[in-house]
Amino acid sequence: MTMTSETQTTVRMPQTPLAEFWSYFIQNRGALIGFCFIVFIVLLAIFANFVAPHHPHEQFRDFILVPPAWAEGGNAQFWLGTDGVGRDILSRLIHGARLSLLIGLVIVSVSLVLGICLGLIAGYFGGFADVAIMRFSDILLSMPALLLAIAIVAILGPSIVNSGLALSLVYLPHYVRLTRASVLTEINKDYVISSRVAGAGALRLMFIVILPNCLAPLIVQATLGFSNAILDMAALGFLGLGAQPPLPEWGSMLATAREFIQSAWWVVTFPGLIILVTVLAFNLMGDGLRDALDPKLKQ
Amino acid sequence: MTETDKSLLVVHNLSVAFGTKDNPFKAVDRVSFHVEEGEVLGIVGESGSGKSVSSLALMGLIDFPGRVTADELRFKTTDLQTLNEKARRKITGDEISMIFQDPMTSLNPSYTVGNQIMEAIEVHQGGSKKERMTKAIDLLRQVGIPAPESRINSYPHQLSGGMSQRVMIAMAIACDPRLLIADEPTTALDVTIQAQIIELLLKLQREKQMGLVLITHDLALVAEAADRVVVMYAGQIVETGPASEIFKAPKHPYTQALMNSLPESSEGKDRLNALPGVVPGANDRPQGCLLNPRCPYATDRCRVEEPEQYGPRGRQVKCFYPLDESGRPTV
Amino acid sequence: MSEPIMNQTASAESTKKAPIMSGVGLKQHYPVKQGFMKPPGLVKALDGVNFSVEAGKTLAVVGESGCGKSTLARLLTMIELPTEGELNFEGKNLLTLDRETRKELRQRIQIIFQNPYGSLNPRKKVGSILEEPLVINGKLTKAERKERALNLLQKVGLKPEHYDRYPHMFSGGQRQRIAIARGLMMNPKVVVADEPVSALDVSVQAQVLNLMMDLQQELDLAYVFISHDLSVVEHIADKVMVMYLGKVVEYGATEDIFTHPQHPYTRALLSSTPRIDPEHRIEKIQLTGELPSPLNPPSGCAFHGRCEFANERCKVETPALKDKTGESSVACFGIDENRLPYIDR
Ligand SMILES: Nc1ncnc2c1ncn2[C@@H]1O[C@H](COP(=O)(O)OP(=O)(O)OP(=O)(O)O)[C@@H](O)[C@H]1O
Ligand SMILES: Nc1ncnc2c1ncn2[C@@H]1O[C@H](COP(=O)(O)OP(=O)(O)OP(=O)(O)O)[C@@H](O)[C@H]1O
Ligand code: SF4
Ligand SMILES: [Mg+2]
Ligand SMILES: [Mg+2]
Numbered sequence: 001m002t003m004t005s006e007t008q009t010t011v012r013m014p015q016t017p018l019a020e021f022w023s024y025f026i027q028n029r030g031a032l033i034g035f036c037f038i039v040f041i042v043l044l045a046i047f048a049n050f051v052a053p054h055h056p057h058e059q060f061r062d063f064i065l066v067p068p069a070w071a072e073g074g075n076a077q078f079w080l081g082t083d084g085v086g087r088d089i090l091s092r093l094i095h096g097a098r099l100s101l102l103i104g105l106v107i108v109s110v111s112l113v114l115g116i117c118l119g120l121i122a123g124y125f126g127g128f129a130d131v132a133i134m135r136f137s138d139i140l141l142s143m144p145a146l147l148l149a150i151a152i153v154a155i156l157g158p159s160i161v162n163s164g165l166a167l168s169l170v171y172l173p174h175y176v177r178l179t180r181a182s183v184l185t186e187i188n189k190d191y192v193i194s195s196r197v198a199g200a201g202a203l204r205l206m207f208i209v210i211l212p213n214c215l216a217p218l219i220v221q222a223t224l225g226f227s228n229a230i231l232d233m234a235a236l237g238f239l240g241l242g243a244q245p246p247l248p249e250w251g252s253m254l255a256t257a258r259e260f261i262q263s264a265w266w267v268v269t270f271p272g273l274i275i276l277v278t279v280l281a282f283n284l285m286g287d288g289l290r291d292a293l294d295p296k297l298k299q
Numbered sequence: 300m301t302e303t304d305k306s307l308l309v310v311h312n313l314s315v316a317f318g319t320k321d322n323p324f325k326a327v328d329r330v331s332f333h334v335e336e337g338e339v340l341g342i343v344g345e346s347g348s349g350k351s352v353s354s355l356a357l358m359g360l361i362d363f364p365g366r367v368t369a370d371e372l373r374f375k376t377t378d379l380q381t382l383n384e385k386a387r388r389k390i391t392g393d394e395i396s397m398i399f400q401d402p403m404t405s406l407n408p409s410y411t412v413g414n415q416i417m418e419a420i421e422v423h424q425g426g427s428k429k430e431r432m433t434k435a436i437d438l439l440r441q442v443g444i445p446a447p448e449s450r451i452n453s454y455p456h457q458l459s460g461g462m463s464q465r466v467m468i469a470m471a472i473a474c475d476p477r478l479l480i481a482d483e484p485t486t487a488l489d490v491t492i493q494a495q496i497i498e499l500l501l502k503l504q505r506e507k508q509m510g511l512v513l514i515t516h517d518l519a520l521v522a523e524a525a526d527r528v529v530v531m532y533a534g535q536i537v538e539t540g541p542a543s544e545i546f547k548a549p550k551h552p553y554t555q556a557l558m559n560s561l562p563e564s565s566e567g568k569d570r571l572n573a574l575p576g577v578v579p580g581a582n583d584r585p586q587g588c589l590l591n592p593r594c595p596y597a598t599d600r601c602r603v604e605e606p607e608q609y610g611p612r613g614r615q616v617k618c619f620y621p622l623d624e625s626g627r628p629t630v
Numbered sequence: 631m632s633e634p635i636m637n638q639t640a641s642a643e644s645t646k647k648a649p650i651m652s653g654v655g656l657k658q659h660y661p662v663k664q665g666f667m668k669p670p671g672l673v674k675a676l677d678g679v680n681f682s683v684e685a686g687k688t689l690a691v692v693g694e695s696g697c698g699k700s701t702l703a704r705l706l707t708m709i710e711l712p713t714e715g716e717l718n719f720e721g722k723n724l725l726t727l728d729r730e731t732r733k734e735l736r737q738r739i740q741i742i743f744q745n746p747y748g749s750l751n752p753r754k755k756v757g758s759i760l761e762e763p764l765v766i767n768g769k770l771t772k773a774e775r776k777e778r779a780l781n782l783l784q785k786v787g788l789k790p791e792h793y794d795r796y797p798h799m800f801s802g803g804q805r806q807r808i809a810i811a812r813g814l815m816m817n818p819k820v821v822v823a824d825e826p827v828s829a830l831d832v833s834v835q836a837q838v839l840n841l842m843m844d845l846q847q848e849l850d851l852a853y854v855f856i857s858h859d860l861s862v863v864e865h866i867a868d869k870v871m872v873m874y875l876g877k878v879v880e881y882g883a884t885e886d887i888f889t890h891p892q893h894p895y896t897r898a899l900l901s902s903t904p905r906i907d908p909e910h911r912i913e914k915i916q917l918t919g920e921l922p923s924p925l926n927p928p929s930g931c932a933f934h935g936r937c938e939f940a941n942e943r944c945k946v947e948t949p950a951l952k953d954k955t956g957e958s959s960v961a962c963f964g965i966d967e968n969r970l971p972y973i974d975r
Contacts, residue, residue, distance in 0.1 A: 490899060493902065573834075578831065
């Protein structure tokens with residue numbers, strides 16, 4: 001056919017979206033550090049049983065409030081010292097990572113999945129469904145997050161599951177709004193209309209055609225949401241509404257360490273530090289993701 | 300026509316590079332042209348050929364990481380390159396004005412049209428509020444806006460595209476510039492409105508004896524409106540000359556191909572004479588003459604060596620084998 | 631051609647007279663909010679449009695921005711249903727058919743959009759973009775779908791290796807080729823092209839127009855070609871329909887419209903189109919004023935505010951589209967009253 005000669009295709013070397021994303025992402029030093037740290041923490045959490053020197057609940061009666069190994073009076077057996085009942089802080093932190101990350105993951109997944117579904121319905125169908133869903137989100141948003149979580153936990157009773165549920169509900173509106181906004185911008189684009197002309201039904205349009213194009217901001221929000229979840233979970237734990245002793249959760253570790261703030265700094269410092277660093281790592285990675293996903297969005 | 304000491308604007312070997320130092324992308328590559336008082340210079344080329352970047356570079360509007368270099372960049376007798384920021388801005392506001400493609404986004408939506416014109420007058424000429432108001436109304440009348448006394452209080456969203464472009468022109472001529480650069484001033488408008496706006500620009504240009512640089516991708520528009528034409532391809536000028544000569548007998552294969560691919564040129568024939576391929580992007584510029592992969596006349600020489608600008612001043616072609624009157628390459 | 635895909639049984643001869651698709655009195659009115667406390671207004675985006683297009687022929691729809699061209703495209707492809715009117719495809723009124731048949735017939739009418747950057751799903755590979763209509767409607771196996779997609783890729787001048795690439799790896803012209811291939815996947819009879827080359831460079835525009843003309847010949851497609859560029863229309867169209875503010879003001883064979891435009895608006899449109907060859911240029915007719923808003927259209931003939939030949943009657947009465955000699959028709963009192971100086975009899 002004659003027309004093939006007209007094309008003389010000069011297509012750029014194919015680079016999959018993933019490869020392109022990765023090349024942008026690794027240019028951002030902060031994001032890379034955050035990412036590495038998160039991988040490190042996740043590995044620790046997975047292999048906690050092998051990595052941790054002691055069992056997190058084991059109480060060494062002879063070694064109560066031992067300072068870190070390098071400090072005066074430290075013991076090489078307990079790198080980061082022990083707490084008020086003689087448990088090894090390092091081991092508790094490592095096992096705590098498992099708990100905190102798992103909770104973060106569950107909270108984020110629950111609110112992300114629910115939020116995406118509600119947001120898609122609101123954005124795609126509009127009308128009454130939209131009004132109902134958005135007013136419900138507005139009501140949730142109008143209350144201070146932590147206060148709302150506390151109220152829910154107070155009703156359901158303090159436990160790690162209940163506080164997880166409460167936090168999922170609290171974060172839900174952010175995902176709903178974000179999804180709905182992206183759906184509204186995508187839904188009138190020509191590619192969606194072409195799919196409609198091709199005869200695609202509502203479910204296909206929502207989940208297969210539109211959703212993949214709304215994911216970028218959601219991924220960023222989910223990453224940042226992870227750090228929020230860890231932080232708020234720690235706050236609930238600190239208030240005694242989350243994980244119950246002796247579970248090694250970072251927030252509740254802080255809570256039980258309150259009485260030693262003056263006398264034994266390490267009991268408070270290390271849980272506080274690990275919360276800080278983890279949250280920071282997630283935020284750095286979230287920012288990096290946003291930057292890396294953006295140039296694709298602009299195209 | 301060639302440049303003289305009296306030329307309004309002289310540009311010599313202007314280059315603009317983006318990207319890293321080791322791997323620069325020359326969006327504009329050794330571009331030279333000049334504009335005389337009272338003439339219309341048309342710059343044509345397909346998308347990405349560097350038309351907008353060249354004009355922005357003239358106005359000093361290329362930000363880091365873009366790097367602008369030139370052998371000469373002279374407005375009247377002033378060397379634009381040696382000026383400091385402030386003096387340059389004074390010249391580019393007072394004596395050189397620019398109009399952009401999208402009239403809807405070039406106006407600030409939060410202020411009335413009158414406010415924006417009066418501000419433009421205040422910055423460069425001053426005067427009392429009343430004087431500026433009278434001047435603004437007068438300007439609106441000059442650009443053919445009906446009932447300017449009441450229009451002056453409207454907000455940009457209350458105006459149509461054509462009206463907004465008229466307001467932009469009013470602002471651009473507020474300080475009686477000697478040179479007006481219009482970057483695709485009618486691309487966003489309908490043909491009947493385009494005809495009105497072009498007519499208006501040409502009328503103002505004649506009345507005020509301004510130099511007008513008309514940038515567009517529409518060959519036919521340039522053919523109708525411009526005195527002299529510069530054809531650009533992938534950041535370089537490939538052909539310059541008087542409009543009447545270029546469109547009657549193009550000397551560069553690219554100009555010829557562009558003209559031939561217009562539906563107007565293949566009347567009666569079913570298929571159009573399409574030029575194969577696309578304009579090379581940042582990463583796939585070929586060696587030698589940039590047109591060689593698409594050029595029907597390319598030889599081995601074109602694939603290795605880059606042609607210079609050949610021909611007399613004022614009618615130059617960047618091709619080893621400029622086309623003769625009958626449209627065939629000379630050897 | 632030994633393409634197994636194309637089952638064009640009807641010969642070009644037998645379909646010549648009966649249009650494959652036609653519309654009668656199509657209206658599309660959109661209610662719009664006009665701010666607080668004001669009653670909602672009504673935008674008459676289309677106000678009684680008739681059209682017809684035959685297999686293998688091209689009907690061009692021209693007119694200025696906002697005159698309802700895209701609205702017509704949305705009605706033809708049934709992305710929207712009209713407020714009023716009839717839409718016939720192969721002799722059946724699409725709007726009164728039952729869901730199943732309508733869904734079936736709808737596949738025969740496909741659309742190509744203006745913006746090649748927005749019309750392909752950026753997260754899908756070219757292969758799955760092309761196969762989507764088949765996945766939704768078809769009973770073909772995976773291998774058959776792929777074969778079909780590769781076949782069409784080749785037909786629009788792309789290569790098999792493009793099957794696994796993402797849209798952002800292609801230039802504007804290539805994307806438009808992909809969009810055309812997608813439109814052809816379901817063996818359409820009618821292709822509605824809404825400014826298919828407006829966003830492309832001149833040289834690429836010619837490539838895409840050539841492709842469209844080749845495909846039309848090969849597959850006996852009917853095109854509804856929407857454009858505001860008259861020089862393109864002149865080249866590709868058989869019939870031209872000129873619209874102004876939701877109404878058809880002139881309709882006729884391309885040749886007639888371009889050599890003897892009747893309606894003052896058609897004439898102004900033609901004279902405003904820039905021409906490269908001085909011999910093709912005609913004296914510019916400068917229209918005064920702007921396109922009025924469809925929200926409160928002028929009374930009488932919608933064009934009277936910009937028309938140099940308007941008289942008192944034009945301001946009050948609305949001219950109807952009247953048949954002229956042959957197949958052309960015009961809506962203008964000036965013609966009825968025989969007072970347009972440029973029409974010599
Ligand atoms: N800030 C920038 N950074 C990097 N590249 C740029 C920048 N601005 C422009 N370019 C590139 O420079 C080239 C020339 O762009 P330019 O805008 O001048 O084209 P143009 O001729 O005006 O095209 P159009 O007709 O589309 O307006 C393009 O390839 C463009 O991608
Ligand atoms: N969903 C809608 N609601 C209200 N008004 C609409 C809607 N869709 C279109 N319109 C209006 O209908 C009129 C015709 O629009 P349409 O998009 O068909 O114009 P067009 O001829 O395609 O213009 P263009 O050349 O700019 O694409 C416009 O005034 C537009 O504002
Ligand atoms: S130099 Fe060679 S390749 Fe370039 S335009 Fe002339 S003939 Fe064509
Ligand atoms: Mg530009
Ligand atoms: Mg449109």
